[in-house]
Amino acid sequence: MKPDDRIAVRAEGLGKRYKIYSDSSGRLVEFFSFGQAKRHTEKWAVQDVSFELPRGSALGVVGANGAGKSSLLKLVTGVAVPTTGRVEINGRLSSLLELGAGFHPEFSGRDNVFMNAALMGVSKAEVRDRFDDIAAFADLGDAMDQPVRIYSSGMSMRLGFAVAMVADPDILVLDEVLAVGDHAFQQKCIERLNEIQQSGTTILFVSHAISQVRRICDRCLWIHGGRVVMAGDSTSVTDEYSNYFHARAVGRAARLAATGHAVSATAAHLTNVKLCPAGKTEEVDSFRSGDHVDFHLGFRNPTGEGKFHLGLIVNRSDEVQVFTSRSLDAGMSYEGEGGYAVVRVPLRVSGGEFYVSGFLLDESCDHILDQRQAWARFRVDHDGDDLGVFLAETEWITSQGAS
């Protein structure tokens, strides 16, 4: 045991460099030239990552594909050897780095539980003691005694997750494993994770699902290009991260609009979106609860032929759909070569981050001609302490006693 027992995982200046050989003979040439010839290019998958995980904390790792999240987890779990820096692990670590890793398709779920546990260094006796608990959690029924080859990906995930739990780890490392499986089981897993965290297990969790990161983790690392872009409490990091994604999406849309959208050179398409306080024209991206906002949806129809409709969907950043609106339902339609549709919306929402997606529909509203997901993002600030999406403006009518 290390002197500082309160720290479960400590990473100092972690880096991982991969050598990439364009062809396999390059390695031999290098080997026999004793360092004279260089036939590889180097790529840092992880660079200068440091963090400390106190016992019982949960750290989320977010980042785009190829950002180095999985490489980082490999270093932490000791599967790969770091090029620079070091990792200190205090306690038993169990990991679920990939669904069905280490499962042999020909053997039953039961056999594979024992096998997988053995790979994590858990003794047979321990597994036997906890087997009923595992089986109950995985809830696979008779499938537990059938070969894993017939399992669906959801079933593999149940089994894998159950095994990782069995190890009764001090530190649990999960890579993107809650992505499959039915909603109910995901909830169950998240609850279980919260539970074991309460009882002192440290969790390291990689996911693309920001809502899961927020529910499981108190702190979060955002990694890009192998480096830490931001570290902090999970809400603010994930907010920044989704803002960044949105900015990229908007950037792309703007670029497309500027260069004249490849597909829609002649077809009708959306151009840009602008959010303004009601009746004004300056663009704003932050409002107060109850404000009236004009959504300006730009479109262009080079041929000038036909009629069409516009629609919008507003979601909160955790993907909760807040409302939708279509010009069809308001009895409006658009024609001509282009212009703006303006939709005035009273923001009867309590605070949060929201984004709007836009749609261009044909006259019957049966076909989507063009769409922009997460077209614009905006923030709503709210003074009250009430929760939820809807700004209810409730009244409490009685003060004492019953009716």
Add this chain to the structure above:
Amino acid sequence: MIALARQCVRFRELLVSLTRRELNARYRGSVLGKSWLVLQPLAFLGIYYVVFSQLFETKTSVGSPSTFALAMFCGLVPWIGHAETVQRGSNCVLEHGGLIKKFAFPTEILPVYMTLVSMINSAVGFLMVAVAVGYFEGHGPRMLWMFPIALVLQGLFTMGIVYLLSAITVYVRDITQMVPMLMVFWFFMSPIFMFAKSTAPPPLLQTILKYNPMTYIISIYREIFIWTPEQLHALRAEIEGGGSSIALPVTEPGNVPWFELGVFAGCAFTCLFIGLAVFRKLKPGFADEA
């Protein structure tokens, strides 16, 4: 090597699980299941017996045609164990790449479990040999205490080669293509078909045989299971009379073949030492390359 032993003890349950899984997986789905473990060597034994003692009527200077068939089979059992393990084992790190990339366990135990599987298969094969010798030749094995020692030494020898090849294969995948050819060559350079004057080999081959570790271990097995003291006497007389110099065994009847055991043990430990050293050196890259 001590560290290796320690790892094996620590991860013994994984070792047992992997070995059992391998034995089970091999026959899984077949109608006869695990009976193949016994049926396969039995069938081989039958084929060799029929072909060499009945069809070819091969004659040796000692014993009957059936002695020839049995002696050959007795050489074939350890050879198959060795060759199969080297061939499959040279690929073992790549084959388990999925595990290596996902679990932090000592990769050193992969060659160990592969060798254990082959030792179990060989033990079954030798049991057949002993039974057949008892039935056809009317005598049991002698110096049976040597058998486990020989089997373990052979295991260490094979394991050393597997360590070496499996580690290099990760970086130079061509090894996988080369091993089967090399094993065929090695097969013909081993005294599996030749062990007495009747097939006295040319001088060059004799030299090769002399430096081939398999020559020593195979003759030890034959001393245990095949030869009677009279046959040993006859063989020795033949060698001293200018016959085949590789016509091992050369031990006096009743004497323990210390020389052969010693030579082979030396080879086995050297091999394991070198193989393990290379494996350890290359191991840090396995998770990146496999």
